[in-house]
Amino acid sequence: MKSDIHPKNYRTVVFQDTGSGLQFLIGSTVETDKTTKVDGKEYPLYAIEISSASHPFYTGKSSTIDRAGRVDRFKKRTAARSAKTKR
Numbered sequence: 001m002k003s004d005i006h007p008k009n010y011r012t013v014v015f016q017d018t019g020s021g022l023q024f025l026i027g028s029t030v031e032t033d034k035t036t037k038v039d040g041k042e043y044p045l046y047a048i049e050i051s052s053a054s055h056p057f058y059t060g061k062s063s064t065i066d067r068a069g070r071v072d073r074f075k076k077r078t079a080a081r082s083a084k085t086k087r
Contacts, residue, residue, distance in 0.1 A: 014043045017051040024051070 034045040
């Protein structure tokens with residue numbers, strides 16, 4: 001086996017779904033400054049917006065997740081375009 005081919009910063013990281021609050025312990029190289037305790041042990045914490053715990057395909061619940069205001073900006077653009085074409 002070749003030596004020194006694996007990343008040096010590979011470790012167990014807690015991925016937390018911000019929508020449902022569910023946490024997953026997974027090996028990763030993702031960079032993060034936050035930490036959290038799970039079962040009395042401290043791990044790096046990485047927040048994610050969507051996981052299998054909150055994704056509509058897996059939960060069967062239909063919802064619109066708009067954390068960055070994308071839907072509102074889209075509606076504003078389409079309203080402005082339709083106003084221009086009606087002139």
